[in-house]
Amino acid sequence: MVCAHVTKGVPCIVGVRAFMSENALTVLSPAHNAVPQTDSPLVLALPKGRILKAAAPLLHMAGIVPGPDFNDEKSRLLRFETNDPGIDVVRVRSFDVATFVAFGGAQVGICGADVLMEFDYPEIYAPLDLGIGGCRISIAQPKDRTGREDNPNRLSQVRVATKYPALTRRHFAARGINASIVHLHGAMELAPVLDLSHLIVDLVDTGSTLRANGLEETHTIAHITSRLIVNRTALKTQPERITAIINRFRTALASGTAQAKDQQA
Numbered sequence: 668m669v670c671a672h673v674t675k676g677v678p679c680i681v682g683v684r685a686f687m688s689e690n691a692l693t694v695l696s697p698a699h700n701a702v703p704q705t706d707s708p709l710v711l712a713l714p715k716g717r718i719l720k721a722a723a724p725l726l727h728m729a730g731i732v733p734g735p736d737f738n739d740e741k742s743r744l745l746r747f748e749t750n751d752p753g754i755d756v757v758r759v760r761s762f763d764v765a766t767f768v769a770f771g772g773a774q775v776g777i778c779g780a781d782v783l784m785e786f787d788y789p790e791i792y793a794p795l796d797l798g799i800g801g802c803r804i805s806i807a808q809p810k811d812r813t814g815r816e817d818n819p820n821r822l823s824q825v826r827v828a829t830k831y832p833a834l835t836r837r838h839f840a841a842r843g844i845n846a847s848i849v850h851l852h853g854a855m856e857l858a859p860v861l862d863l864s865h866l867i868v869d870l871v872d873t874g875s876t877l878r879a880n881g882l883e884e885t886h887t888i889a890h891i892t893s894r895l896i897v898n899r900t901a902l903k904t905q906p907e908r909i910t911a912i913i914n915r916f917r918t919a920l921a922s923g924t925a926q927a928k929d930q931q932a
Contacts, residue, residue, distance in 0.1 A: 709754050709901075709908060710746075712768055712776035714761035718893050721799040722777050728919035729912075731756070753908065762830075765791060765896065774901035775912055780891045781870060785834045792902060793894040794913050797920065800893040804831065805871045806886040809859050828858030829868035838868070838888050856880035 711731070713719055726732070732750040736742040737758070746757045759767055764778040769788035781804055783793060806827075824845040829835045832848045839846035849864045856876055858864040868888065877883060895916050902909045 708748075708752065709775060709905075709912065710767075710773040711754055711756045711912070712764045712773035712778075713756050713758050714764050714777060714779070714893075715758055716761060718761055718777065718779060718800040719758070722797070722893070725797060725799065725916070725919050725923065728922055729915040731915070754912070768896050768898050771898055771900065774898050774905075774909065776896045777893055778896045779893050780889070781831065781834070783894065783896070784889065785831045787833070790899050791896050792899050793896045795895040795916055795920065797893045797895055797916070801891065802870050802872045803890050804834070804868065804888040805884045806866055806868055806888065807856075807871070807877050807882045807884050808866045809881055810883050825866060826864045827866045827868055828855055828864035830855070831868055834888070835868045856882055 713722065713726075730751065731754060733747045733756050734749065736744050737747045737756065745759070746755055748755055757767070757773060761779060762782055764773075764776040765782045765786050765788055767773040768776040768778070769786070769790040777797065778793075779800055783791065784804075822844055824847060825839065826847045826849060827835050827839070828849040828851050830850065830852050832850050835848060836846050849858060851858065855867045855869045857880070858867055859882065860880060866885075867882070870891065871877065871884060874884060895913065897909055897913065
């Protein structure tokens with residue numbers, strides 16, 4: 668809503684400010700009171716894709732089995748009941764899990780450490796490293812530039828393509844480099860090839876995509892695994908229920924470790 672009145676060529680934005688002020692807590696801040704009633708199911712946010720596949724055995728060992736529609740690729744449902752009436756699961760983009768938990772839409776989630784590093788939500792507590800989804804956040808650049816672009820002794824600023832703008836700025840700022848961010852959500856490897864950026868910062872698993880596009884890693888920023896995360900407000904208001912879920916995953920991890928040792932013996 669914008670006022671039609673214009674003073675010296677500047678539109679009146681009183682209405683906009685009033686609207687933003689009135690809705691600021693809803694739009695910009697995590698909802699500290701967004702926790703379910705005691706008799707409502709807790710919501711566990713699960714990431715789509717490879718992390719979900721890696722988490723499936725762990726969920727089973729934790730005694731959490733989603734309904735049959737959960738594994739139906741044709742299903743349009745996003746929220747599913749489980750064999751436990753006290754737990755529902757939702758399936759969301761991996762980059763959104765932390766936001767769902769921080770804002771109280773879900774009370775528990777499985778989230779990559781890369782997402783936690785990027786958003787750094789104070790409303791999230793990450794009690795367990797699940798040891799799945801292992802990869803790394805790395806800097807990469809064209810092979811013919813290796814040794815030049817990522818040298819902090821030769822650069823004061825650099826243009827970087829990434830889906831991790833906050834993490835990337837922090838990394839380069841700590842080295843005295845001003846990073847100009849080209850914010851992309853995919854096809855990162857194209858950015859240096861098409862002169863959108865000098866470098867990229869992205870998740871790397873095998874590195875095959877980098878090599879196929881003439882890039883190579885020059886530096887590893889962090890090694891990444893997935894974590895069990897919980898909403899701090901939910902943990903305070905429903906400590907027994909949240910702690911029970913944490914303990915189920917802790918027991919599942921211990922059981923998985925024991926099974927792996929038995930197989931190696």
